[in-house]
Amino acid sequence: xxxxxxxxxxxxxxxxxxxxxxxxxxxxxxxxxxxxxxxxxxxxxxxxxxxxxxxxxxxxxxxxxxxxxxxxxxxxxxxxxxxxxxxxxxxxxxxxxxxxxxxxxxxxxxxxxxxxxxxxxxxxxxxxxxxxxxxxxxxxxxxxxxxxxxxxxxxxxxxxxxxxxxxxxxxxxxxxxxxxxxxxxxxxxxxxxxxxxxxxxxxxxxxxxxxxxxxxxxxxxxxxxxxxxxxxxxxxxxxxxxxxxxxxxxxxxxxxxxxxxxxxxxxxxxxxxxxxxxxxxxxxxxxxxxxxxxxxxxxxxxxxxxxxxxxxxxxxxxxxxxxxxxxxxxxxxxxx
Amino acid sequence: xxxxxxxxxxxxxxxxxxxxxxxxxxxxxxxxxxxxxxxxxxxxxxxxxxxxxxxxxxxxxxxxxxxxxxxxxxxxxxxxxxxxxxxxxxxxxxxxxxxxxxxxxxxxxxxxxxxxxxxxxxxxxxxxxxxxxxxxxxxxxxxxxxxxxxxxxxxxxxxxxxxxxxxxxxxxxxxxxxxxxxxxxxxxxxxxxxxxxxxxxxxxxxxxxxxxxxxxxxxxxxxxxxxxxxxxxxxxxxxxxxxxxxxxxxxxxxxxxxxxxxxxxxxxxxxxxxxxxxxxxxxxxxxxxxxxxxxxxxxxxxxx
Numbered sequence: 001x002x003x004x005x006x007x008x009x010x011x012x013x014x015x016x017x018x019x020x021x022x023x024x025x026x027x028x029x030x031x032x033x034x035x036x037x038x039x040x041x042x043x044x045x046x047x048x049x050x051x052x053x054x055x056x057x058x059x060x061x062x063x064x065x066x067x068x069x070x071x072x073x074x075x076x077x078x079x080x081x082x083x084x085x086x087x088x089x090x091x092x093x094x095x096x097x098x099x100x101x102x103x104x105x106x107x108x109x110x111x112x113x114x115x116x117x118x119x120x121x122x123x124x125x126x127x128x129x130x131x132x133x134x135x136x137x138x139x140x141x142x143x144x145x146x147x148x149x150x151x152x153x154x155x156x157x158x159x160x161x162x163x164x165x166x167x168x169x170x171x172x173x174x175x176x177x178x179x180x181x182x183x184x185x186x187x188x189x190x191x192x193x194x195x196x197x198x199x200x201x202x203x204x205x206x207x208x209x210x211x212x213x214x215x216x217x218x219x220x221x222x223x224x225x226x227x228x229x230x231x232x233x234x235x236x237x238x239x240x241x242x243x244x245x246x247x248x249x250x251x252x253x254x255x256x257x258x259x260x261x262x263x264x265x266x267x268x269x270x271x272x273x274x275x276x277x278x279x280x281x282x283x284x285x286x287x288x289x290x291x292x293x294x295x296x297x298x299x300x301x302x303x304x305x306x307x308x309x310x311x312x313x314x315x316x317x318x319x320x321x322x323x324x325x326x327x328x329x330x331x332x333x334x335x336x
Numbered sequence: 337x338x339x340x341x342x343x344x345x346x347x348x349x350x351x352x353x354x355x356x357x358x359x360x361x362x363x364x365x366x367x368x369x370x371x372x373x374x375x376x377x378x379x380x381x382x383x384x385x386x387x388x389x390x391x392x393x394x395x396x397x398x399x400x401x402x403x404x405x406x407x408x409x410x411x412x413x414x415x416x417x418x419x420x421x422x423x424x425x426x427x428x429x430x431x432x433x434x435x436x437x438x439x440x441x442x443x444x445x446x447x448x449x450x451x452x453x454x455x456x457x458x459x460x461x462x463x464x465x466x467x468x469x470x471x472x473x474x475x476x477x478x479x480x481x482x483x484x485x486x487x488x489x490x491x492x493x494x495x496x497x498x499x500x501x502x503x504x505x506x507x508x509x510x511x512x513x514x515x516x517x518x519x520x521x522x523x524x525x526x527x528x529x530x531x532x533x534x535x536x537x538x539x540x541x542x543x544x545x546x547x548x549x550x551x552x553x554x555x556x557x558x559x560x561x562x563x564x565x566x567x568x569x570x571x572x573x574x575x576x577x578x579x580x581x582x583x584x585x586x587x588x589x590x591x592x593x594x595x596x597x598x599x600x601x602x603x604x605x606x607x608x609x610x611x612x613x614x615x616x617x618x619x620x621x622x623x624x625x626x627x628x629x630x631x632x633x634x635x636x637x638x639x640x
Binding site for chain 2: 060063064065066067084085088089091093095096097099100101102103104111112113114115116117118120122161
């Protein structure tokens, strides 16, 4: 079912998460301000934003934990929070970090949270708990009290809880928080494999590299507002590919680049570090590598033919981080 | 995990899509009463596997032990001094149970119940598990009900712990024989044991109202200690007001008014009047504070 829907494409399938004008006020302060999210079925959707930008509050409203001050939420095609008892069994969630009973073992915690669900089948509970623990690599710590778990283990247990039942949608709030690099990679693989099965994954994060590596779509929050949303490739602005050339022959290189139709940026725009290899020239490589602009290797060939000493050459794509900073502002100014 | 992952995917993909929607629709149609009990069972298991619950019960069970030992090692208690029944313990060990239940009702029981009832929702909120219970989804009304029934279960177990420990330690340290009741009749020890259970039931009913108050207070905060303390304070205030003759008009409405009325369980035949009035009063408190808890909790933003 889910896999078929994913294959059919977002347009045919409708949206897994859809909000209209979603707002949350705490007194005078608008924590979330008129957010229109559109998460297609089958997407791995990165939900980005600096601390305090309203990501977690949005997630709380999606899951019916907090009431919206205004606007609507549709989850898997049903209105939330009214239809929670039909929607939430199909949704696995990790909200604002894991939380467990410290005096119970990992497995006992999962049993408890699974029993709390109205629709879960007690007969299969043991097997489902075991499989969920296995999936996050906690089978050996299943009998240990959560009290003795490290932050990373709790995080894994939180993900295991989200995977207790087959889900159509996973909402993961900062899933790699507290994990070591290996754990982070495992989570990425897990998310990919789940997405491959057809589960829509909604991941909030402030770690751009993480989103960059596993998401198909993303949205960016800033100060309670949604400032960008769409397929990751659109967001990244595939157009802004540039080349970076290091050469001592500045003048000749610029001539070649201009002849090739590339506009080298004036040197003072990007002074770079003084280097024994010479100056750095930056030039936009056109709308996309596939389009009319010359291929990078051709550029190098032309440069070398013209006798330019090429000591460094790189093709750079504007990183998601550049885009993110452009959207949300630089520095530590957390949303007031 | 990474190596074993791919092997599991086909299996998961195979079971997941067909199983989930079918089960969901079938279950929601039938109302799934079975899983409701499963949640209650889980709640009771968590409550009674907590060390804190056991510490409370042990502290309560220590009351009859202390009383019995004190009476045993001291010289005979002159009649008419100390708590009711105290002077009868040396003749009949079963009176340890009656004495200790009587002694514990005004303070120890409300303390213990305050801890358990005050913790119901606030404790989950403090741990952060509340949000996961609700996302499970437990359903807010269902969660309140399960939590309240859990607190009631403690109200049943706590007086039983005192009564049964009292009977056991009394039987161990003193002779056991027919018990002379307040009405003058005499019952055999087996019948007296039934009376101990009856008194425990009376106390359990007495605490139902306080538990509902605790449940309501517990929905007001994410700090469980605050809800616990508030619940205990409310019970003390009620008992103090019950002592003021100027407020006599108020007394029948105080939830603690019938707390010490279980002497009627020690008559032959049993007088059920106070049991009935107490039950009615407690039911009123449960209705009012249950409704308040419902009103508060159903619309509450879970931000912890």
